[in-house]
Amino acid sequence: xxEPGRSCPRHYRYSxxxxxxxxxxxARSLYVVGGLYGNPFALEAVLDLARREGATLVFxxxxxxxxxxxxxxxxxxxTVLQHAALRGNVETELAGEDAGAGCGxxxxxxxxxxxxxxxxxxxxxxxxTARGHPDLRARLGGLPMHLVAxxxxxxxxxxxxxxxxxxxxxxxxxxxxxxxxxxxxLLAGAAVDVFACTHTCLPVMQDFATPRGTALIVNNGAAGxxxxxxxxxxxxxxxxxxxxMEALYGARLGAIVVEAVPVRYDHEAWLARFDRVWPxxxxxxxxxxxxxxxxxxxxxxxxLRTSSNGALSRAA
Ligand SMILES: [Fe+2]
Numbered sequence: 057x058x059e060p061g062r063s064c065p066r067h068y069r070y071s072x073x074x075x076x077x078x079x080x081x082x083a084r085s086l087y088v089v090g091g092l093y094g095n096p097f098a099l100e101a102v103l104d105l106a107r108r109e110g111a112t113l114v115f116x117x118x119x120x121x122x123x124x125x126x127x128x129x130x131x132x133x134x135t136v137l138q139h140a141a142l143r144g145n146v147e148t149e150l151a152g153e154d155a156g157a158g159c160g161x162x163x164x165x166x167x168x169x170x171x172x173x174x175x176x177x178x179x180x181x182x183x184x185t186a187r188g189h190p191d192l193r194a195r196l197g198g199l200p201m202h203l204v205a206x207x208x209x210x211x212x213x214x215x216x217x218x219x220x221x222x223x224x225x226x227x228x229x230x231x232x233x234x235x236x237x238x239x240x241x242l243l244a245g246a247a248v249d250v251f252a253c254t255h256t257c258l259p260v261m262q263d264f265a266t267p268r269g270t271a272l273i274v275n276n277g278a279a280g281x282x283x284x285x286x287x288x289x290x291x292x293x294x295x296x297x298x299x300x301m302e303a304l305y306g307a308r309l310g311a312i313v314v315e316a317v318p319v320r321y322d323h324e325a326w327l328a329r330f331d332r333v334w335p336x337x338x339x340x341x342x343x344x345x346x347x348x349x350x351x352x353x354x355x356x357x358x359x360l361r362t363s364s365n366g367a368l369s370r371a372a
Contacts, residue, residue: 060158061172068148068160068222070201072245075213079206081140083112085296086207087317088214088276090116090144090254094123094132095280096329097321098290102279103135105292105302105317114203116254117144117216120196121280122340124181125333126188133192143199144216144255145223149179150186151197161255162223166230174339204248207295210312213248217255227273228256229359240264243271250274250314252293258354259283259291259316261307262361272307272314272362279319281344282351283359290319307362316359 089102092115099119106113119136123129143151145160158176161167186193201222205212218224219242225231226239243251244266251273259277263270277283279290294300294315306315330348334340 060156061161061176062163063157064162064221064223065157065160068145068162068217069220072219072242074202075204075219075246075248077204079204079211081112081114081203081205083205083207085109085111085298086114086205086212086294087111088114088116088252088293088295089279090118090216090252090276090293091257091278091280091290092119092132092136093121093278093280094119094128095290095321095326096123096128096132097326098280098319099132099135101319101321102292105319109296111294111296112205113139114205114214115139115141116203116214116252117142117222118146118255119144120146120150120182121178122330122333122344124178124185126185128329128333129182129185130189130192133189133196137192137195140203141199142201142203142214142216143196143222146179146182147196147199148222150183151193154183160223162217162221162225164225164230171343174343177339178343208297208312210250210295210309211248212250212252212295213246214252216253218242218253219246219251223255225256227251227253227275229258229260229275230256232260232262232273232361236262236264239273240266243273249309250295252276252295254278258352259359260361261305261314261316261359263307263363270309272309274314274316276316280321281348283354285351285353285355287351288323290321291316292319293317305356305360
């Protein structure tokens with residue numbers, strides 16, 4: 057097995073063909089919320105967004121990460137598990153015993169060793185917290201890895217990573233730029249119109265030609281952390297027939313819009329909570345505090361990669 061945090065365990069894998077099934081969920085309006093990372097204020101904001109339009113929520117993994125305090129851990133999980141939820145690598149590793157996968161992120165080579173090592177330490181601390189909540193741990197372990205939704209006749213595949221692995225990076229903004237043909241093949245194999253994912257930390261929306269017609273991969277980056285330079289909000293993916301007034305960017309697929317919607321949480325409260333749980337010098341502080349405070353070096357123009365051929369156009 058590769059070093060902890062680099063590997064992609066066998067039980068993380070599935071075939072793209074698993075998505076070629078009847079929808080598990082039908083929704084008029086759907087929010088896919090990936091990478092909440094234990095931010096209770098972002099959770100509050102996302103619940104509020106969904107409540108206002110009676111939308112269905114799907115939490116597609118890594119809703120735990122910074123919630124290493126026992127109260128925070130219980131509160132996040134008890135609320136998220138009232139909705140449709142998939143396990144990410146974090147939930148999978150929390151539910152299991154350490155099998156050498158570390159954080160289970162399957163980090164590619166462009167992520168440095170020191171960062172991978174810090175992620176493994178964050179996971180170790182979080183697992184210690186989770187041990188105090190065996191009921192929640194069991195429920196996390198029982199969550200599915202993938203889900204198929206239908207919104208206005210559009211088929212939506214949802215997973216944490218990509219169309220073949222819970223912690224796959226094929227739908228990261230880097231891989232979509234460098235190996236679009238690989239992503240296209242996976243998307244075609246999944247037989248969906250939209251594939252909604254997260255896991256790789258940065259958002260991207262990119263269109264592809266598939267046998268079904270134009271299809272979209274939409275990665276929301278993180279719901280619980282900023283995704284753009286100087287931003288202080290997370291992102292969720294919204295799929296619906298009526299455009300949102302709040303969308304940052306989006307694309308249209310027939311009668312349906314697929315959008316990146318800001319998750320505007322209480323930034324000061326979150327930063328204070330984060331600093332309390334992960335003080336200066338802790339692995340999470342070293343790896344993430346700068347991003348939480350002022351966003352990563354990434355811009356909206358880099359995330360939106362849809363063609364302007366008429367089949368898709370910017371919705372916001
Ligand atoms: Fe992940």
